[in-house]
Amino acid sequence: MSSQQDIEDLIDLMARLPGLGPRSARRAVLHLIKKRGRLMHPLAQAMQQVAESARECLRCGNIGTGDLCDFCTDERRANGEICVVEDVADLWAMERAGVFKGRYHVLGGTLSALDAVGPEDLRIPALVQRVGDEQVHEVILALNATVDGQTTAHYIADELSGRCEVSSLAQGVPIGGELDYLDDGTISAALNARKRNAF
Template structure:
């Protein structure tokens, strides 16, 4: 029996597991890639292999990079006195897409959640406190989701930073309750960043 259809079905099943793609979208994508092997499939495989070999977590901020320091942390033009704290890398990318922030970032790796048993020790909060102490940070901007877990995390961070000489602010108008940064448009993110307030 010819194995090709089974292998193709296995590829479709793997693609369908990706966020935002279901079985029908995965079938269309795989068909497109197979029909355009030289233009699409082989370059994609090469890029995936390079990323699989080199992708790592930035040692300073927690962003994904192919080097020990991501492009943002390595950029001498970025302001070092401001750190924008985000839940995950998707939120960092959303902030960067808007182009409204010129400082550095700190990726927590999640939010505090009693239901999911995620405590402060499971997040990169101690690393944030250390960065603020060592880097001469003047402002920490909490760009966390307007959810119960996001707000709980924001208050915990504000308390952890309270002994330090740093202003702690949070995104304000423009971010709806229950909203997540990755789903907001660039203008909304920019307006929220400009209208941040003290926590």
């Protein structure tokens, strides 16, 4: 039963994607087979193309197609600011906000004593190097507000102290957030960082 086998193999591979299980992978594959002209062929080709061309930027760790990514080759981005993120997904989230106009540095994870991740496993030495090479005047730490993220932020701030200004994202009430649903830590952070004369 070779034809069923091809389809079963495809379902098994799809089921390994995050957010898809065996059942939703079956649904997705059936949907693909039904729309093989308009969706499955283009998707297979797009996937092949990205699989062949995608690689990590040698300088910042972002994903691109050349040795350097689009941000690192764009001279307008060389404004002396580097935004440090944990992951490429975080870089994309920052870009969707559309406010930051400088360059990025993707660490590729956070320091973690439990998982034995040290500074040399991340791109922290490369960041220190870049701060010297690229006339950076401010490093913005956009790391997750988790224990590992904040530990990593403190470590990087120590490494860069005296070399450039180091800032981090503000903590407080998210836009659209309701106080009743916020945790105690967020409310106390927002109260401590309250803005006077804001109105």
